[in-house]
Amino acid sequence: MKIVHTSDWHFGMRVGTGNYEDCQRFFLQQLYELIQKENVGAVLCAGDVYDSGNVGADAIALFDSAAQKICGELKVPFIVIAGNHDQAERLAAHKELLSCVDLHIAGRLERDIKPVLLDGGRVAVYPVPHFNKYEVSELFPETKDDIRTLQDAHMAVFDRIRETMDRSRCNIVVSHAYIVGASLSESDRAVMKGLAPAVSKEVLRDFDYVALGHIHKPQEVGRNARYSGSPVKYSFSEENQEKGVMLVDTEGMSCTFVPFKQLRDRKTAEGTFDELMARSDLKDDYLRLKVTDRVAGSDMQAELGKRFPYLLEVTGISADEGEGESTLTAEELKSASDEDILKRFLAEKCGNYIPTEEQLEMFREAMAMTEESK
Ligand SMILES: [Mn+2]
Structure with missing residues (x-):
């Protein structure tokens, strides 16, 4: 099956005296067209749906319209995780109810991450929301003393998935993290300020595909681990970057970057x-x-x-x-x-x-x- 991987929509971000809403709508239009043209079976959004925890009603309405189009009209499962910019509980409000219409939102990290099964159970998607090491220490009290760094915390979370996942399936992880060696842009604010230490790509081993968010430049950071990048150029350092989405095909596990046009360059x-x-x-x-x-x-x-x-x-x-x-x-x-x-x-x-x-x-x-x- 084909899966679209996107991230870092940052709905509600301000620019000058306005916002990027028209650019974001232009992106969504191209996303809907791609879903139909390629007969896409699922959409993954790897965090930073919103630019902050208290965006305006227009940003919430924009996400609502995207979810309605993808899940309601196109009938495609949509799996979303909270990024560091999202307010986890708010993003995941009504998540049980929404999962009934195949909108799966992971807000806070849980000890046992339940995969979303697709393609008759052949594909399992593990949504891993953004987290810090303290949340992991609390969720895994038995390893509390071993979790000193964000790296340790990631290892604990991903090891737990590795231990329990069915290896006969195609196992996909959705994650919002800064992986060592990734190349940054000015709009990666938290990362640039040194607030988010990098974790090694070793934590991502054994998965068939890792759909990453957090870094705004599309790139590969290891075998089958990619950043889709943000859909819109949110800073001048992104002037010469191509923007778009990753299109993953689970038959034979291939991944292609599909460039999208920008409404405003x-x-x-x-x-x-x-x-x-x-x-x-x-x-x-x-x-x-x-x-x-x-x-x-x-x-x-x-x-x-x-x-x-x-x-x-x-x-x-x-x-x-x-x-x-x-x-x-x-x-x-x-x-x-x-x-x-x-x-x-x-x-x-x-x-x-x-x-x-x-x-x-x-x-x-x-x-x-x-x-x-x-
Ligand atoms: Mn971001």
Whole structure:
């Protein structure tokens, strides 16, 4: 049977003053077409359905429409796990009831993960939601002292599946994790900040396919373990990435990446103010513009914004002429104080804005609080 593997939809994510809803709808349309064209027998979403635990009603309605189309209309089983961005219990609300219509949502981790059986029992899908090591210590009290790292925790969870799975079946795992060696993008926020340590691909051995989520760039990280990547380009570092879904065929176990079109691309363009204003090929895309002959003030930003409705970032030359871009070097960054960095940031990104003493005081307080919580 054919299975679509996708992940990291991040419904509800904000961009500029709006959101990505039209881009996400454009993705869903292509997903529905692929399901019909390839006669797909199941859809897996490997976490980060939503961008946060408290997204707006429009994001929930969008997921609802996708579930209704996939399960209700196309009658295809849809298996979803919670990612680190999802609020596990909320995502999995009504899960028992929803499983009756083949919408299987795994919110919190359970000790014995019940597989969803497909293709007359020939295929077993184990949905493993995102978890931390403390949850695993609680679920497996007998190994409590052995679980010191996230790696140990993953090993315990996946060993449990390995011990109980029927090896005559095609065994597929859906997981939301950062596997060692995976290549990152700027929109992989938690990973970039070092909040999510990597686990070795050794934890994934013996499964026929591992449908991974968490990392936004589609890639292979080991035998039959892949990230499908996010369906939409959520950062400028994804400018040159292809986006799409993985199409898995359990007959002979093959996996192909199916590229999807983007409603709005992401582009970086550089030139003089007049050159950029004359470009007609940038109007429908999310933009980062580098203006080479003017200081990036709010007037210039407003003018460019009128011409390019999806403009997200503008940089210009520095206020003291001829110095070029004033971005800090890595060396300067090391020695600069937090306050210096804030001032430089405001000068560069917010039209030479100079913070008031009151604002600086608030900033110092906030920094002190983050120090305390470390
Ligand atoms: Mn994500």
